[in-house]
Amino acid sequence: MKAIDKIYRTLNQDYADQKLTTQQVADIAGLTRGVVSAYLSQLHSAGKLVKSGTRPVYWQVKAPRTAFDQVIGAKGSLQAITDRCLEAIVYPPSGFPLLITGPSGVGKSFFANIIFEEAKRLGVIGPQAKFVVLNAADYANNPELLSSILFGYKKGAFTGALSDKTGLIDQADQGYLFLDEVHRLPQSSQEKLFSLLDTGQFYPLGETSQPRKANVRFIFATTEKVEDTLLKTLLRRIPLQVTIPTFIERPLSERLAIVVHAFEQEAVRVQRPYQVAIATLLQLIRVDKPGNVGAVQNDVKLLCAAAYTAQGNAPVIPVNVVDDANILIQPKAGYTSEQLNNIISQVIDKHAALTALKAKLSQSLAANESVTEQSLLVRKAVKTIEPVVEPQLVVTIQSRLKKAYQATLASRYGIKLPEDDDFWYVCALTLLVIELSQSNAPGQDQTLTKAIHKRFPRSLYLFQQFSAALFEQPDQELNNLLFFPLLATWVDKIEGIQFNGILLAHGQSTAASIQGVVNNLCGNYLFSALDMSVDVSVKDISRQVQQYLASQSASAKGTIVLFDMGSLRQMFTEIRDVSDQELMVVNNLTTAMALDIGLRIQRNDSFESIAKASLKFGETTDTQYYEGLSNQKNVIVSCMSGVGLSEEIKKMMTATLSGKLEITTEDYKDLNMILENNDQRFFNNTQFVITTTDIKSDLNIDVINIYDIMEKPGYQCLEHLLMAAGESKKSVKNLMDQMLRFFSIEGVKDRLQFMNPDIVIGEVQKITDRYQDYYGIELDGKIKLNLYMHLSLMIERMILTSRTGQGAAYQPQSDKEREFYSVSRSIFKGVEMKYNIKIEDYEISLMYQLLKPYI
Numbered sequence: 068m069k070a071i072d073k074i075y076r077t078l079n080q081d082y083a084d085q086k087l088t089t090q091q092v093a094d095i096a097g098l099t100r101g102v103v104s105a106y107l108s109q110l111h112s113a114g115k116l117v118k119s120g121t122r123p124v125y126w127q128v129k130a131p132r133t134a135f136d137q138v139i140g141a142k143g144s145l146q147a148i149t150d151r152c153l154e155a156i157v158y159p160p161s162g163f164p165l166l167i168t169g170p171s172g173v174g175k176s177f178f179a180n181i182i183f184e185e186a187k188r189l190g191v192i193g194p195q196a197k198f199v200v201l202n203a204a205d206y207a208n209n210p211e212l213l214s215s216i217l218f219g220y221k222k223g224a225f226t227g228a229l230s231d232k233t234g235l236i237d238q239a240d241q242g243y244l245f246l247d248e249v250h251r252l253p254q255s256s257q258e259k260l261f262s263l264l265d266t267g268q269f270y271p272l273g274e275t276s277q278p279r280k281a282n283v284r285f286i287f288a289t290t291e292k293v294e295d296t297l298l299k300t301l302l303r304r305i306p307l308q309v310t311i312p313t314f315i316e317r318p319l320s321e322r323l324a325i326v327v328h329a330f331e332q333e334a335v336r337v338q339r340p341y342q343v344a345i346a347t348l349l350q351l352i353r354v355d356k357p358g359n360v361g362a363v364q365n366d367v368k369l370l371c372a373a374a375y376t377a378q379g380n381a382p383v384i385p386v387n388v389v390d391d392a393n394i395l396i397q398p399k400a401g402y403t404s405e406q407l408n409n410i411i412s413q414v415i416d417k418h419a420a421l422t423a424l425k426a427k428l429s430q431s432l433a434a435n436e437s438v439t440e441q442s443l444l445v446r447k448a449v450k451t452i453e454p455v456v457e458p459q460l461v462v463t464i465q466s467r468l469k470k471a472y473q474a475t476l477a478s479r480y481g482i483k484l485p486e487d488d489d490f491w492y493v494c495a496l497t498l499l500v501i502e503l504s505q506s507n508a509p510g511q512d513q514t515l516t517k518a519i520h521k522r523f524p525r526s527l528y529l530f531q532q533f534s535a536a537l538f539e540q541p542d543q544e545l546n547n548l549l550f551f552p553l554l555a556t557w558v559d560k561i562e563g564i565q566f567n568g569i570l571l572a573h574g575q576s577t578a579a580s581i582q583g584v585v586n587n588l589c590g591n592y593l594f595s596a597l598d599m600s601v602d603v604s605v606k607d608i609s610r611q612v613q614q615y616l617a618s619q620s621a622s623a624k625g626t627i628v629l630f631d632m633g634s635l636r637q638m639f640t641e642i643r644d645v646s647d648q649e650l651m652v653v654n655n656l657t658t659a660m661a662l663d664i665g666l667r668i669q670r671n672d673s674f675e676s677i678a679k680a681s682l683k684f685g686e687t688t689d690t691q692y693y694e695g696l697s698n699q700k701n702v703i704v705s706c707m708s709g710v711g712l713s714e715e716i717k718k719m720m721t722a723t724l725s726g727k728l729e730i731t732t733e734d735y736k737d738l739n740m741i742l743e744n745n746d747q748r749f750f751n752n753t754q755f756v757i758t759t760t761d762i763k764s765d766l767n768i769d770v771i772n773i774y775d776i777m778e779k780p781g782y783q784c785l786e787h788l789l790m791a792a793g794e795s796k797k798s799v800k801n802l803m804d805q806m807l808r809f810f811s812i813e814g815v816k817d818r819l820q821f822m823n824p825d826i827v828i829g830e831v832q833k834i835t836d837r838y839q840d841y842y843g844i845e846l847d848g849k850i851k852l853n854l855y856m857h858l859s860l861m862i863e864r865m866i867l868t869s870r871t872g873q874g875a876a877y878q879p880q881s882d883k884e885r886e887f888y889s890v891s892r893s894i895f896k897g898v899e900m901k902y903n904i905k906i907e908d909y910e911i912s913l914m915y916q917l918l919k920p921y922i
């Protein structure tokens with residue numbers, strides 16, 4: 068298949084009811100814009116696509132014309148009726164009878180005719196098939212005559228029946244018979260009819276033996292209540308009954324289309340355009356006469372006749388024209404529904420002067436005038452259509468408005484709109500004006516939307532949520548007119564909230580339901596909700612959050628995200644990238660937590676105090692905010708050999724330090740990622756990082772290698788940093804002792820054969836301390852570690868060797884050594900007694916070698 072055909076097929080199958088830009092089609096087809104543009108132009112020239120708009124141009128597949136296209140409202144209020152009629156046409160083998168009801172002039176005959184045309188177009192009846200019409204009312208006083216006209220008669224059937232004559236049923240064979248005012252059909256004829264419907268046979272008048280055959284499709288119509296007038300047996304054989312609404316029941320836009328169409332027909336008649344005052348058009352759409360569409364057409368005809376008589380020579384015939392609020396209706400013989408819609412938009416637009424209104428609103432917003440001013444401007448404009456709007460319509464529109472309000476503003480955002488009639492009346496009028504003037508042309512300017520966003524971003528966001536529930540085309544600029552009367556009393560309160568609150572939860576409506584409860588209890592829009600599918604990625608979430616934040620105020624003091632589960636840190640890092648305000652992320656979302664935080668947001672508490680308050684929601688709840696990794700001074704512990712070691716170090720630090728420092732452990736890989744993805748601000752409160760491996764980072768962060776602190780310079784550095792963070796010298800020393808002990812135990816635990824490393828290290832620590840005491844020295848970590856390991860292994864060795872009683876005598880070489888020997892003997896006394904061992908002289912000589920440089 069050629070690319071051009073593929074494009075057409077795709078558009079026809081999947082996008083038939085959408086208007087697409089060239090770029091969109093290019094994206095769908097996976098081709099370049101240039102190539103697609105050429106194909107689209109070709110398809111347009113071939114009459115397969117409709118083109119609309121400029122910059123951008125929109126393309127849509129041209130729908131095949133059906134007979135129903137002539138019906139105003141076929142895609143609107145009469146859609147369901149046309150769908151049913153189509154079923155009655157195509158249902159095999161030869162459709163089924165249908166009954167059209169409705170008052171006079173609503174279009175019953177018109178509809179019957181359309182059905183016949185469509186049946187022909189679809190080929191379910193032949194091209195020669197006839198549309199035969201009989202109005203039973205015409206023969207109401209002569210039932211015999213009516214019956215004979217319908218069924219035909221035999222010669223001699225009645226006086227004057229001089230020869231056989233076929234009836235309308237014969238004429239309609241293989242085609243349609245439209246029986247208007249069917250309730251006037253006498254009972255006998257009704258009986259004959261249902262027998263024909265059952266058997267396909269009937270008897271002409273005077274015929275008793277030879278039935279005739281006919282295959283007729285029936286359409287019945289009546290203005291009466293069928294249950295009272297038609298035989299039940301006949302009714303039962305008519306499976307479909309449709310009722311066409313009266314003129315005044317039709318939507319305003321359709322009524323206007325009918326009126327314009329009527330003028331158009333008159334223009335065709337005189338072959339000249341009519342210029343019609345908008346006030347006249349608006350009066351005509353209020354006509355509520357028994358004759359319905361027919362009556363409106365008559366009124367139009369009379370108006371045109373009067374205008375023609377007065378100014379028949381003019382090239383354009385004016386109808387009630389007094390100023391420039393009028394519309395030119397051309398003798399075009401068939402406006403498309405789009406053209407009719409455009410005329411309607413012009414009518415309302417001119418009437419309520421909407422273009423000027425939009426400009427005035429934008430100006431007023433820019434001039435910082437109060438929202439009451441803007442609301443008044445809208446009110447004044449929409450009130451001008453008041454005289455032509457029937458009260459019933461306003462009631463219907465109000466109920467639509469209230470439904471959308473309940474579903475969004477009230478239930479999810481805690482907004483309570485006024486209850487007074489006037490409020491809802493003005494909103495309904497505004498909605499009416501918007502809907503009537505909504506043009507189908509896409510690509511509109513967004514000036515007013517931008518102006519509102521600048522002044523009332525949060526309120527506009529709410530209005531857009533409401534719009535989505537109310538309008539079929541929620542993103543139209545004109546919808547914004549409703550913003551002012553609807554939210555005027557609320558904008559101050561809504562804009563008064565200075566934080567962006569976001570609830571994130573997995574599941575279909577978890578977040579939304581918490582949002583509803585909290586916003587309602589607080590009586591304001593504090594939180595928006597993002598419900599996420601279970602398999603949503605953090606990237607998707609941050610994209611959604613980003614979108615949301617873009618719609619909110621740029622001057623918000625911060626963003627507060629409460630979410631249900633997942634990695635707090637990861638969430639924070641992701642969201643931080645899309646938010647340029649202070650950010651707080653709290654996990655383990657519950658309704659109680661959201662309510663507590665909501666109330667604080669409502670009170671305009673400070674960011675810090677809200678962050679602190681959020682910490683009380685259970686141990687696992689973690690809070691992070693923008694000042695960095697943590698809002699407290701902190702130390703990061705991260706060891707390559709695993710989280711286990713980091714946790715141990717954290718434990719030791721927590722046990723020995725004052726508690727002022729927050730110790731966080733971080734997986735080594737994660738730490739590198741965090742360092743890579745964050746800037747200096749993130750580590751503002753971070754005092755240093757303790758690690759086992761060197762870490763590369765461009766950021767200005769102190770990194771201490773755990774093995775370096777075993778030596779003096781490293782230890783001094785640790786001491787310096789900890790003391791700078793408010794720790795005492797003593798606690799740093801305690802920490803060091805703990806670490807030494809820990810590392811010694813780690814070092815010896817696999818090499819000791821039977822002794823408990825914890826206990827033996829305790830002993831050797833005491834021994835080392837006593838050497839230090841005696842000589843008044845402070846050994847550094849590395850030598851201590853060495854000593855600890857050496858001594859603990861030695862004690863075990865002694866336990867084993869003393870049993871064998873081996874060992875050479877010790878010969879001290881100097882006074883210093885002699886002193887060492889005797890000191891050592893007394894220092895070791897304790898362990899010797901405890902373990903019933905004798906430390907050999909050789910071991911003491913080794914100790915001397917080890918400690919000689921320091922004593």
Ligand SMILES: Nc1ncnc2c1ncn2[C@@H]1O[C@H](COP(=O)(O)OP(=O)(O)OP(=O)(O)O)[C@@H](O)[C@H]1O
Nearest residue numbers: 137138139170171172173174175176177178360361
């Ligand atoms: N939906 C429609 N679109 C366009 N024209 C319509 C529509 N409905 C009715 N009309 C026009 O209204 C006029 C009156 O319709 P029609 O005569 O079919 O009404 P009716 O219900 O059959 O009336 P009655 O009961 O008096 O016979 C016709 O000229 C028809 O063309």
